[in-house]
Every structure is written in C-alpha cells, then in structure tokens.
Amino acid sequence: MWEKFYSKNGLAAKTIAKELLKVKIGEKIPLITDYSKKLNIGRGTVQSALRLLVELRAVSLEARGHLGTFLLDKDNNLLLEIAGVAPLIGSMPLPYSRKYEGLATGIVESFEDIGKRVNLIYMRGGSNRIEAVRTKRSDFAIVSKMTAEKELSKYPNLKVFKRFGANTYVSAHKIFLANNIEKVTWKDKKIGVDMESPDQIQLTFEEFKNKNVEFVEVNYMQLFEMLRSNQIDATVWNADERRMVQTFQSIEFSSQEAKNISLDTTEAVVVINSDREQEIQEKWDSVNIKKILEIQKQVENGERIPRY
Incomplete structure (x- = not known):
C-alpha cells in the first residue's frame, strides 16, 4: 500500500x-x-x-x-x-513544578487540537536548552525572558519567537534557608548555585554581591538534600517547587537589582533560530497561546491532570 x-x-x-x-x-x-x-x-x-x-x-x-x-x-x-510533516521538537525545563507541568501540557494539547504534533524534551539549564536550538538538536526552547536576552546577545541568529507573559515561567524566586539558620547574617555562609542556570546565577550573584559568602557550585537536583543536610546555608530557587516551600523557610531579595532581574525571570518565552522562522511559523500556525495558558492554570490549580 x-x-x-x-x-x-x-x-x-x-x-x-x-x-x-x-x-x-x-x-x-x-x-x-x-x-x-x-x-x-x-x-x-x-x-x-x-x-x-x-x-x-x-x-x-x-x-x-x-x-x-x-x-x-x-x-x-x-x-x-x-504528508511528511515532522513534529516540532521543543526543549523545556524538567517538569518539577506544577507550572512547568501545566505549560508542557498546554503546548502538547494545543498542538493536538489543530491536528499537529510536538515532541518535548526536558533539559536542565536554560543555557543547555538554548544550545540545543543553536546546534539544531531542537526546534525551539522554552526559557525565561531574562535567559533569552542574555543568551541572544551572544547569538544574533537566535530570536524570541513567542512570549507567554508574566508569571508563566515561575511565580517568583526566593532565597531558601537551611533549617539551622535562625538569624540571617551572611558572613562566611555557603550559598548553593547551579552554574547551568542563567537565572539563578544572575539572581544569586546580584543578591550576594559584596557579601562575605562562599559560593558552592551545585546541580539543582542536589539543592534540596544539601540544604536539608546543612552542606549549604542558602540558595536562590523557584518558589513554585512545593517540596522546597514546604520544607524550608524562605525570604525575599534585599538587593534592588536582584528584585528587578527577578521580574524578567517570571516570563516564559520561545526561542528559535531565525533562519528557520518561516518553517517553524507554519507549524505553530493556529496554535492558541491563550489556550496554552488556560491549560497551564488548570494544571496549577489541580483542575486538570498533567499530560505531556
């Protein structure tokens, strides 16, 4: 046949x-x-x-x-x-929060609604996802607006293709404290930082600039255990991760610059190679951004089961 x-x-x-x-x-x-x-x-x-x-x-x-x-x-x-239409391949953060699960579900189901497919791969670190687009291992990457602006300054052939609006990537970042800290005096404290996360790097270094602290390079998957075992004293992290919120005390940023940067880390954007914009636009054509965000919110509120 x-x-x-x-x-x-x-x-x-x-x-x-x-x-x-x-x-x-x-x-x-x-x-x-x-x-x-x-x-x-x-x-x-x-x-x-x-x-x-x-x-x-x-x-x-x-x-x-x-x-x-x-x-x-x-x-x-x-x-x-x-028809010979290959699905788009997009890279996203690991779905460790309801917000990420909701965004992934919204993208998958919105493509299905218009009879198209999208395959999502999950990668740690916004820089890694940008690199996947640059080296053509994925067609698009979901990162924060801040990461996009920082990385695109290095790669003029990349561009922001879609924007999802404030609070679509994270609700907020906060400083999470190990349980042994009763009063925050930062002198000689160990601050965990994932060097593959541009958002965390920028926020951490701005918040603790000119403070006498030791930065400890940590894979973000280790942050929880290192905080719990007091191997680090604090870290900047996504306030949407329930396990972190339920286990550790958190405080807001004191640095105004960190507060300003934090606003740009809340918005999710789609980054593509500008040389392939027409091809990718054809496959994104008719995908409803509003519907993606409605599904994301339903997953966040527990009204919809994640499916990605």
Whole structure:
C-alpha cells in the first residue's frame, strides 16, 4: 500500500493529507474541483488520492449528495506521516513544578487540537536548552525572558519567537534557608548555585554581591538534600517547587537589582533560530497561546491532570 505513494495519485494524497489536517471532524471537506484548482491536478487524481487516504484509514468520509462530502473521522498522526510533516521538537525545563507541568501540557494539547504534533524534551539549564536550538538538536526552547536576552546577545541568529507573559515561567524566586539558620547574617555562609542556570546565577550573584559568602557550585537536583543536610546555608530557587516551600523557610531579595532581574525571570518565552522562522511559523500556525495558558492554570490549580 505504501508503495502507492510514489505514484502520481500518491503524491497528490500527500498534499491532500496536509490539507485535511486543517479540517475538523464533522466539517465538509473542500470540493474536488477546489482541490483540483488549488493543487493544479486533475479531478480524477484528486478522487484517487482521497480513495487512497480512505483505504489507509487515515480518514473516514461520507458523501451527502448535493450537501458535499463530510469528514467523519481522521487519524492525525497517520495524516502527518503521509504528508511528511515532522513534529516540532521543543526543549523545556524538567517538569518539577506544577507550572512547568501545566505549560508542557498546554503546548502538547494545543498542538493536538489543530491536528499537529510536538515532541518535548526536558533539559536542565536554560543555557543547555538554548544550545540545543543553536546546534539544531531542537526546534525551539522554552526559557525565561531574562535567559533569552542574555543568551541572544551572544547569538544574533537566535530570536524570541513567542512570549507567554508574566508569571508563566515561575511565580517568583526566593532565597531558601537551611533549617539551622535562625538569624540571617551572611558572613562566611555557603550559598548553593547551579552554574547551568542563567537565572539563578544572575539572581544569586546580584543578591550576594559584596557579601562575605562562599559560593558552592551545585546541580539543582542536589539543592534540596544539601540544604536539608546543612552542606549549604542558602540558595536562590523557584518558589513554585512545593517540596522546597514546604520544607524550608524562605525570604525575599534585599538587593534592588536582584528584585528587578527577578521580574524578567517570571516570563516564559520561545526561542528559535531565525533562519528557520518561516518553517517553524507554519507549524505553530493556529496554535492558541491563550489556550496554552488556560491549560497551564488548570494544571496549577489541580483542575486538570498533567499530560505531556
């Protein structure tokens, strides 16, 4: 059956499969003459292409006389495969908070709603995700606005493609304290910092600038245990991580510069390679940002089960 796609009818079926991805179940599909004119192919070729898609069970159609032909059902994944449309690959932070889970769920489901696929990979560190885009291991990266601005100054071929608005990446960053600290006097204190997180680096170094502290390089996955075992005295971290909030005391930033930077760390943005903007725009076309954010909020509030 798949060998038929190397024929004239098969090539037409590939093009029509792409067109049918835009049609919702229950809607009338375009007329054969419409496809014929748009795609510059004969009516018989269009009819054969549609029959092939039905044979493969990519679509189920029903002719209703003068009313036209209606789409009863479709297999979007099969249509995408037939059309040769590869899914976008996006890199995101590890989903350790409800906010990240919600954003991932919103992206996946919003693509599905328009009959498209997106594959998400999860990587620690905004710099690593930017590098994945730069080296073409992923098509886009989700990072904070602050990380994007910092990294894009080094790579002019990258650009911010979409913005999600304030409080979509994190609600806030705070300083979390080990349990043995009763009064914060920073002299000789050990401050944990993940050197692969541009947000944490900037916030930490600004907050503790000119203070007599020791910076301890730590993988963020170790931060919780190192705080609990008093191997470090404090760290700057995402206030959306429930385990941290429930276990440790936290305080706000005292540095005005850290407070200013913190505002830019709350917004999630999509970074792409500007050379591929048209290609990526076609695949993001019709994806509803408002719906992504509605789903994110539902996951955060426990009203929706994460699915990513």
